[in-house]
Amino acid sequence: MLTYFPVPYEDELLYSCVARYALHTGQADNQKAVIRDIFGIGTAVAIPDIPSHLQDLSRNVSRVWKTNVNQLIAEFTLAPLYFPFLSEMQVRQTISSMASKEGGKIHTRMGLVASSIQPPTYFRFCPKCLEEQKRILGECYWLRKHQLPSIDVCIKHNCKLENSNVYFHPKQKHHFHSAIKECQPCTAQAIEVNKDERRLIEFHEQLLMNPILQGFGPNRWSLFYQSLAKDLGFVHKNRVQHHDINLFLRKKWGNSRFNVYLDEDNSNDWITNLFRKHRKSFHPIRHLMVTSVLMPERTLSEVLDLVAKLPTERIEPVKITVPTDMPAVQIKSHRDEWNKLIEDNPAWGVKKIRTLSSGSRVYAWLYRNDGDWLMFNSPKEDKSTMRRKVVDYQDWDSKNVINLEAIYAELVQSKERPRLTQSYLVKQLPRANSIQKHLIDLPQTKQWLDSHAECLDDYIILRLNTAYRIIIEKNVEVKRWRLIRIANIREELITNRIENEIQLLENKGK
Structure with missing residues (x-):
């Protein structure tokens, strides 16, 4: 000892x-x-x-x-x-x-x-x-x-x-x-921290100062975010509006020092998944970037208390069967009528059969009184849906390029645009999710995206030049720290090429 x-x-x-x-x-x-x-x-x-x-x-x-x-x-x-x-x-x-x-x-x-x-x-x-x-x-x-x-x-x-x-x-x-x-003594570099940034950093520090040695688990966080989306009006017809949430968070963090966590390729996926059923854990900054701005009146302790009160396991709805004393002849009559409807309409599925007046009535009676038999004696699929539309990939490919050219011409003129990554550009197109899955079948689209997608260095240099113009307009001295702060650039992202651009702008402003 x-x-x-x-x-x-x-x-x-x-x-x-x-x-x-x-x-x-x-x-x-x-x-x-x-x-x-x-x-x-x-x-x-x-x-x-x-x-x-x-x-x-x-x-x-x-x-x-x-x-x-x-x-x-x-x-x-x-x-x-x-x-x-x-x-x-x-x-x-x-x-x-x-x-x-x-x-x-x-x-x-x-x-x-x-x-x-x-x-x-x-x-x-x-x-x-x-x-x-x-x-x-x-x-x-x-x-x-x-x-x-x-x-x-x-x-x-x-x-x-x-x-x-x-x-x-x-x-x-x-x-x-x-x-x-x-640690070598050095001069402190002053940093401006806005209200949202300060709150996010404070949330991180509060996790350390008020430690919780407990895992809340994926189900609690799933229920919490689903409830949060509903409370804030991001749910329409029981569906979470992921696009609206993305736009809100991008507006909040787009011009902050934390925008790098939104600008990466496929960065929107983590926001979407956060508001779906959790199948994995998410890094603390993901949670805190969302809760700190979507719940501005709540402290972190209050947020965690809300999560802790939710059930640890998903409660599945209990299937309730209503016992009946229906005569066998009545059951047989409805079964025979249902089988006759299937026989007369062999290409139809359940949904289409129920459009018939007798089909809707018989299905409802069997569902309430003879549900197990109905489930095992229904068409497995609507055969009419087997006739799939043949996709004209060549036409789709050409239209994508036309749309991309128009979108790109508008975006590059925007002074406060996000980084034009391949993922971001695809999301501006109709049927964006399908395009991601079928890029191999869309060679013109893929070639256009490869040649126009913006690398991180180019985007940072663009922001530096925007920052330079702002500084000149304010008639203040062009300094390295001022360029970095206004451009919202993290120090670890500064490459040799970016450093050269900073020095060039500093000399240009003298």
Whole structure:
């Protein structure tokens, strides 16, 4: 057992506590010794977000820190960010793995490995938070809220989070890097954060500050979003209007720093699937981008309370059979009449037979009084529907190209247009879903889309030039940070080509 372990600071990663222990005990260069001290084993891996071996750690530090596995998970890891959006089984298995020595499958089990939203490349810090920590505490540490995937702003100081010198998942698997050694003081870059962006970031931080070690499961979230769509008027004739929801969310997030999660190819699919029956879990930012703007009067705690009250399993309607004491002769009479209708109309299905006056009457009587027999003695399909219309792919292909040319000419003139991805362009066409499925049969359409679809660099450069014109019109100095902010560009998306364009615009504005 250890006789010393540093007192954790507010919102500190457990990883950071271990790194400070190594520094305080003079073992920063002997990480194997640190791992043996903390975990009692020399093979534990330094995982920053969702670590394992927590049972061993809590036991080894129990003399100086009375803690347990659940407290460590809730207050010093990033697991609470994900738990409410997973199934109960996933959460139980994750907590069990985090407590044990078998943590190799944690990220896969939680769906993080396959997710398109990846953790930050480097540990990050806020320059102003760093100064405060050094001034008040005499040292600095890694904050959990600065390592959240997709969040690159410190809303406490309204400045951009800076990358440190150490990878978030470094190649040195057993090394715990301390913030005080890896963070270089720098000037904070001011960031403007609008109301919706701030609320979304606050929702992320609230998941960490008010942890829920419970998975609500897919059925609860399915029912919640179906009810939400109905309450907000996005349901027509019992059908969710996915297109209207997409338009609303695009309007809300289209000009924000989070628009990248709407502009990717097939990005609309996750919104549509979110309002359908859930067959998989969704990344927290997906949920929070929707709930934060569709429920502006609700706090995150209130939203989660609503979800928690819903049933964990789908309640199937109970089939009620009404017992009857019908005479056998009456049953036989109706059966014979139904069989005669089928015999007289061999090409008809049930729906067409019921259009007959006698057909509707007989079907209704049998459905109420002899339902099981009716189900086994009905036409299986309407044979008339077997005559399918032959699709003229060549004509369809040519019309698509004509429509695309007209749509494209209008879109490129729009000052605040979205990125013209292949998926977005197809969605502007009639029968868009069918086109996606039959692109192999539509060679002209596919060739046109391949040649006109806009790559991410081109779209970002377009936004930079729009930002440049706005700055010039306002008669203010053209600065790199100002271009990036007005163009809503994430730092990690800036390639060499984009950086060259930024420098070109800066020089042009002098």
